[in-house]
Amino acid sequence: MPFLLKLCSSMKHLSQIHAQIQISGLHKDKYVVSEIIRFCTLSPSGSLNYARFLLHYSENSIPSSWSNLIRGYATRDSPRDAIRAFLLMRSRGIRPHNLTFPFLLKACATLLAFEEGRQIQVDIVKHGLDTDVYVQNTLIHFYGSCRKILDARRVFDAMTLRTVVSWNSVISACVENSWFDDSIALFVEMRDCGFEPDETTMVILLSTCAELGNLSFGRWVHSQVIERGMVVNCQLGTALVDMYAKCGTIDYAKLVFNRMVERNVWTWSAMILGLAQHGFAEEALELFPKMKNSSIRPNYVTFLGVLCACSHAGLVDNGYQFFHDMEHVHGIEPMMIHYGAMVDILGRAGHLQEAYAFIINMPIEPDPIVWRTLLSACNIHDINDYEGVRDAVRKKLLELEPRRSGNFVMVANMYAEVGMWEKAANLRRVMRDGGLKKMAGESCVDVGGSIHRFFSGDDSRVDCEGIYLVLEGLNLHMKKTVNYM
Numbered sequence: 001m002p003f004l005l006k007l008c009s010s011m012k013h014l015s016q017i018h019a020q021i022q023i024s025g026l027h028k029d030k031y032v033v034s035e036i037i038r039f040c041t042l043s044p045s046g047s048l049n050y051a052r053f054l055l056h057y058s059e060n061s062i063p064s065s066w067s068n069l070i071r072g073y074a075t076r077d078s079p080r081d082a083i084r085a086f087l088l089m090r091s092r093g094i095r096p097h098n099l100t101f102p103f104l105l106k107a108c109a110t111l112l113a114f115e116e117g118r119q120i121q122v123d124i125v126k127h128g129l130d131t132d133v134y135v136q137n138t139l140i141h142f143y144g145s146c147r148k149i150l151d152a153r154r155v156f157d158a159m160t161l162r163t164v165v166s167w168n169s170v171i172s173a174c175v176e177n178s179w180f181d182d183s184i185a186l187f188v189e190m191r192d193c194g195f196e197p198d199e200t201t202m203v204i205l206l207s208t209c210a211e212l213g214n215l216s217f218g219r220w221v222h223s224q225v226i227e228r229g230m231v232v233n234c235q236l237g238t239a240l241v242d243m244y245a246k247c248g249t250i251d252y253a254k255l256v257f258n259r260m261v262e263r264n265v266w267t268w269s270a271m272i273l274g275l276a277q278h279g280f281a282e283e284a285l286e287l288f289p290k291m292k293n294s295s296i297r298p299n300y301v302t303f304l305g306v307l308c309a310c311s312h313a314g315l316v317d318n319g320y321q322f323f324h325d326m327e328h329v330h331g332i333e334p335m336m337i338h339y340g341a342m343v344d345i346l347g348r349a350g351h352l353q354e355a356y357a358f359i360i361n362m363p364i365e366p367d368p369i370v371w372r373t374l375l376s377a378c379n380i381h382d383i384n385d386y387e388g389v390r391d392a393v394r395k396k397l398l399e400l401e402p403r404r405s406g407n408f409v410m411v412a413n414m415y416a417e418v419g420m421w422e423k424a425a426n427l428r429r430v431m432r433d434g435g436l437k438k439m440a441g442e443s444c445v446d447v448g449g450s451i452h453r454f455f456s457g458d459d460s461r462v463d464c465e466g467i468y469l470v471l472e473g474l475n476l477h478m479k480k481t482v483n484y485m
Helices: 002-006 011-024 030-042 048-057 063-075 079-091 100-111 114-126 133-145 149-157 164-176 180-192 199-212 215-227 234-246 250-259 265-277 281-293 300-313 316-328 336-348 352-360 368-381 389-400 405-417 421-433 464-484
Strands: 442-447 450-455
Touching: 011 030, 030 048, 030 063, 048 063, 048 079, 063 079, 063 100, 079 100, 079 114, 100 114, 100 133, 114 133, 133 149, 133 164, 149 164, 164 180, 164 199, 180 199, 199 215, 199 234, 215 234, 234 250, 234 265, 250 265, 265 281, 265 300, 281 300, 300 316, 300 336, 316 336, 336 352, 336 368, 352 368, 352 389, 368 389
Parallel strands: none
Antiparallel strands: 442 450
16 A cells, blocks of 8 residues: 555545555554655645644544644645644644654744744653754744744854754854854854855855945856856856845846746846846836746836836836736736835836826825835925925825835935025934934945945044045046046
8 A cells, every 4th residue: 555655646646545554554553644644745646634633533643644734735835834733743742753843844834823832842852862963953943934033043052063054054054143243153153054055055145245236256156156057047047146236236137037948037136126227217118028928927026126217217108007917917916015116117208197196096005115205206396396295195194104214314315405494404403302313325336345334424433534535525526527528
């Protein structure tokens, strides 16, 4: 029977074998039952409901069967059922093993179920599995997903045995929580400890470079990929395209994209969005039909790129069409960021009243970013506020975010631009009395692979006098050049 079950290819076939098992009286054999459950939970054509039914009425189930059920739920977008299966397993008095917890923790990570994950960690300790490297790796991933980076580091620092996956997990946790400097420091430490990075490490590092805009480090990572003879597969290629696009080197992004043999929806989306954000709207829109002709179905990121392209190109009608097709043709429910993109399209084109009506008629409650997008457009296109849109948006934005200093500064600047000095002064007084301070402007300079950050009004750097002298020299040189021309 186990041999027949291993040859099984469908639930219909399984049902026939199961019927023979019942007739033969082998249905009480726990190893035969475990093989049935293994097929139901791990095979793409299996049935988790069938497996759960068998386990519910089975008297001699083994831990691996329950672990397979938990794994099946965790990997098939049913993470809540994975936790329920674990609770049922524990209520039956069945002892979990080291393969039970990793998929259970992955389910908690998907749900961002922090409290449940903490309780599971207690169970891990009780069963003496807190030193199992596989369990520890998934614990790091769980804490990183729940944005508990200190807990993730605590698990990592306590590990006596680490693998490349361990390092990848903690570096990824840092990236996901915007601890970019720490992620680079961990990579350096990983190399110092004698661990060789793999493709996953490179993808994580490229993500860090993209978020930091650190082109020089991104190029170094790319050179390491080439030097180590790594195959630029779909995942690694997409990360390279995304990094070069976000770092402003769109030509290199196109070069990597064109050389890729295999592309998925994320590859196309990264290229379309990169082109759109750097002003190559026509190229971005030309890629969209090419992508569909390659039998790749667009996703929510693809449409964000397409809408961004329409915004930069001033294509209002095309924007409406893409927004409609996203939901009604491709079945993708618009997210807040897509509504914001449509408001940006209308606002950039000067259709302020239309943009305001679009926000009011949104099926979901608009967030402050959407309102702020329209307020910026009002400042550009309708400085005298003839239709009253800016005043309505201003009131709504200050109502939603009464403690955000940036909103007050934006509105005060608008009043100042039209000569309403008293209203501008009153807003700044409200900020001062409420203890609100504008965030200092920040700029970054990449010198020799190191990122140097400068904040407006900050003269605490030891070399600030030399920097000011250089700036004054550059300013004088530019003035002379302008006068000469």
